Structure formats: C-alpha cells, structure tokens
Amino acid sequence: MYTRFTTDDYKFTIAKQGSSTYTKTSFPTHCGRYTEIETENFVFHFNLNKEILRAKSKCQNWGHPHEWLKRTQGNDWVYYSTGGYTGVFEATGEYYLPNFQYPTNSILGGHPFTCHEITDVIKNWHGEIERIEKHSIHSPAPLQEFLNNAVKNTPEKLDKRAEKLFELIEGRISVLPPDARHVDYNLIPLTISKGCLYKCRFCKVKNNTPFTEKTTEEVQNKIGQLKQFYGDDLRNYNSIFLGEHDALQASPELILSSINEAYSSFNFSHSYVKGSNTFLFGSVTALLGSPDWFFKELGETGGNTYINIGLESADAETLDKLGKPITPRLVAESFSRIQEINTNYPTIEITANFLMDEDLPANHYPSIEKLIRDSQTHTRPKGTIYFSPLKFDQPSRKHLFTFNRLKIMSRFPTYLYIIQRL
Numbered sequence: 001m002y003t004r005f006t007t008d009d010y011k012f013t014i015a016k017q018g019s020s021t022y023t024k025t026s027f028p029t030h031c032g033r034y035t036e037i038e039t040e041n042f043v044f045h046f047n048l049n050k051e052i053l054r055a056k057s058k059c060q061n062w063g064h065p066h067e068w069l070k071r072t073q074g075n076d077w078v079y080y081s082t083g084g085y086t087g088v089f090e091a092t093g094e095y096y097l098p099n100f101q102y103p104t105n106s107i108l109g110g111h112p113f114t115c116h117e118i119t120d121v122i123k124n125w126h127g128e129i130e131r132i133e134k135h136s137i138h139s140p141a142p143l144q145e146f147l148n149n150a151v152k153n154t155p156e157k158l159d160k161r162a163e164k165l166f167e168l169i170e171g172r173i174s175v176l177p178p179d180a181r182h183v184d185y186n187l188i189p190l191t192i193s194k195g196c197l198y199k200c201r202f203c204k205v206k207n208n209t210p211f212t213e214k215t216t217e218e219v220q221n222k223i224g225q226l227k228q229f230y231g232d233d234l235r236n237y238n239s240i241f242l243g244e245h246d247a248l249q250a251s252p253e254l255i256l257s258s259i260n261e262a263y264s265s266f267n268f269s270h271s272y273v274k275g276s277n278t279f280l281f282g283s284v285t286a287l288l289g290s291p292d293w294f295f296k297e298l299g300e301t302g303g304n305t306y307i308n309i310g311l312e313s314a315d316a317e318t319l320d321k322l323g324k325p326i327t328p329r330l331v332a333e334s335f336s337r338i339q340e341i342n343t344n345y346p347t348i349e350i351t352a353n354f355l356m357d358e359d360l361p362a363n364h365y366p367s368i369e370k371l372i373r374d375s376q377t378h379t380r381p382k383g384t385i386y387f388s389p390l391k392f393d394q395p396s397r398k399h400l401f402t403f404n405r406l407k408i409m410s411r412f413p414t415y416l417y418i419i420q421r422l
C-alpha cells in the first residue's frame with residue numbers, strides 16, 4: 001500500500017506500485033515497487049533499498065518528457081531515448097533506445113551524455129535529495145525515515161556497492177544476453193560457470209578464463225549471498241542470469257538445480273513482478289551436446305528460459321576470418337536443433353546471433369539468408385534472430401540499411417543486438 005505526501009514544493013509517493021508485468025508500450029511504464037519524489041525540476045525514483053534508480057529533469061531542454069535515466073546494479077547510468085521515433089521499435093523490439101557511457105556496438109542513437117541537462121542530473125541528484133532531507137524536519141515520520149536513509153546512499157556508496165556485487169559474482173558481467181531486454185535487464189546474476197570454450201578472435205567481451213563450472217554447493221552459497229545483497233529490493237526481481245559466457249555448457253543437473261534453488265530462495269512467486277525468467281548464453285557445442293531430457297525438465301521449471309546462441313555466420317570463410325572455431329555444418333545443425341526445441345517447448349526460447357560488418361566475405365549474408373529465410377516455409381513467432389554489429393562505436397546508415405533488408409526477408413522476429421553490461 002503506497003503512502004502519498006504533498007507539500008508546496010514536493011510530491012512523494014512511498015512504495016508506489018508500478019506495473020506488475022514487463023510490457024512493451026510506447027509510453028514509459030516502470031515495473032515493481034519504488035518511491036517517487038517529484039520536485040519543481042526533477043522526478044526521482046528509488047528502489048526498496050532506498051537507492052536512486054531512475055531520474056529525469058523537467059527542464060524544457062530535456063530530450064522528451066518520456067525519456068529518462070536509469071541507474072543499473074553495476075552503477076552505470078543508461079539514458080533511454082525515444083530515438084526520435086526513427087524505427088527504434090522495429091530495430092530493437094523495444095520502444096526506448098538505451099544509450100550508454102561506455103563503448104558498445106549500437107548503430108542507432110546520438111550522444112545524449114554530451115548534453116549538460118543529462119549529465120547535470122547525474123551530478124546533482126544527491127545534492128537535491130540532501131536539500132530536501134534538510135527541510136524535512138516537520139515532515140511525517142515515514143517520509144523523514146525514507147529521506148534519512150536515501151541520503152546515506154551517496155554516489156560513492158553506490159559505487160562501492162556495485163564493486164561488492166562484482167566481487168560476489170567474481171567479476172563484472174561484460175555482456176548480458178539480448179533477450180534480457182524482455183525484463184529491461186533487471187536480473188540477478190548467478191555465476192554457475194566461468195569462461196567459454198572457443199575464445200573467438202573477433203570477440204571483445206571474452207576473458208582468458210578457460211571454461212570451468214561451479215559446484216552445486218558453491219552455487220547454493222552464492223544464492224544465499226545474493227539474497228542478502230539484494231535485501232529489501234529482492235521483491236522487485238523475477239529473473240536470473242546464469243553466468244557467464246556459456247552456462248549451457250555446465251552440466252544439465254547443475255543448470256536445473258541452480259534455477260530451481262534460485263526461484264525458490266529468491267521467492268519469485270512473491271515478487272512484485274509476475275512470472276519468472278532465466279537468461280543464459282550457450283555455445284554450439286553446448287547446444288548440440290544437451291540431451292532431450294534436459295530441455296524437457298528445463299521446460300518444467302515454472303518459468304520462461306531464454307538461451308542465446310552465438311552462431312555469427314554460416315559461411316566457412318567468414319567463420320575463419322572471425323576466428324570462431326566452428327563449421328557451417330555445425331551452424332546448420334544448431335539452427336535446426338534450435339527450431340526443434342522452440343517448437344516443442346512453449347516456455348523455452350532459443351535465440352541466435354549473427355554478425356554484421358561491411359568487411360566480411362561475400363558469402364556471409366547469403367549463408368545467413370539460407371537459414372533465416374530459405375530453410376523455413378512459414379514465419380515463426382519465436383526464435384528471435386539478433387544481428388550484432390562487429391565494430392563498436394560506429395553508428396552507420398549502411399548497417400541499418402543492411403539490417404532492414406535482412407529483417408524484411410527473415411521468417412523470424414529479427415532485431416539488433418545492443419551489447420549491454422551489468
């Protein structure tokens with residue numbers, strides 16, 4: 001039940017209940033429960049740990065009244081823009097385009113962090129809260145209590161807290177699966193394995209760790225620590241990310257026990273956001289090596305599972321150039337296995353990534369077209385195909401043109417993969 005207070009200068013809604021489902025709407029909807037403070041110049045949202053979560057300015061030069069800043073658990077500020085309505089939804093599957101302060105592969109968007117209206121909010125939000133707190137001496141007790149705690153969560157403290165999370169999960173997650181867009185990347189990272197099998201030459205997000213998986217006991221301990229870390233705000237989560245780069249390569253038993261244990265320990269059935277989801281990456285080797293019984297049990301965990309597989313190309317010369325140690329035959333086999341699983345298990349969606357770059361060999365795009373168009377007789381409602389630009393920080397009209405051509409002829413939902421870290 002929310003509590004509302006209004007003064008001449010501010011409006012406060014403590015424990016405001018936002019949407020209970022993630023929905024894709026052209027106007028901003030925010031999920032879960034949060035506290036909203038509206039002043040003459042700003043709107044701030046705080047999570048249930050009283051940490052800043054979102055902010056926007058009400059000044060005239062703010063990009064659009066629907067645009068806002070969000071702070072992630074990794075303490076990054078992300079600016080959600082409407083993209084000027086230039087086909088953002090068609091390109092990304094979302095109405096708002098995330099803009100980051102770090103290099104990524106997005107080919108859309110501008111440079112919002114060069115606008116002082118935006119950077120001023122990041123610089124000044126805490127000063128604003130301090131000012132409000134100082135004037136709250138005669139405010140009702142719940143409001144004072146909220147402000148006294150919120151003001152303690154300084155930018156420095158939030159930075160330290162993000163570091164603590166990275167320590168807990170043994171390093172920052174350099175990339176999240178594209179499917180995590182379905183929950184606006186609000187997920188609890190649970191590392192069940194480290195590293196990956198291939199160490200592809202082109203990949204900018206890999207690490208040097210050879211693939212290793214955790215033990216069940218280690219995962220159980222992590223779940224307990226994460227539960228403590230998320231604290232009161234745990235109830236705003238309904239999703240996990242099984243890390244790291246190839247969790248599907250972990251043993252089926254470990255994957256299933258980790259999901260079941262996480263859903264029950266994190267108490268997702270009592271989350272303020274309905275449903276539950278698991279996101280993970282998988283390699284071609286892991287996918288082709290996973291037995292049928294595993295997918296059957298995965299389909300019965302009680303939540304939705306999204307597995308993202310990096311195929312990159314179906315052309316031998318391209319795979320060779322990329323330094324991806326798989327063959328076109330394995331890519332074709334994986335593609336057909338993906339369709340089989342997507343058809344047979346309603347709660348599992350396996351999605352695939354392909355790369356885009358103008359310097360790739362001539363057969364790269366024709367080889368992908370054979371899979372995403374010629375191999376299918378009908379359009380498919382699931383099994384999203386993501387195209388990921390190879391180069392970082394190079395917005396390009398030519399890329400967008402190529403992407404639109406691929407999207408039009410694809411028989412699958414087809415979107416751009418914008419790399420986002422945690």
Ligand code: SF4
Binds near residue numbers: 196198201206245310
């Ligand atoms: S693309 Fe995937 S498998 Fe290849 S190096 Fe990067 S993380 Fe590892």
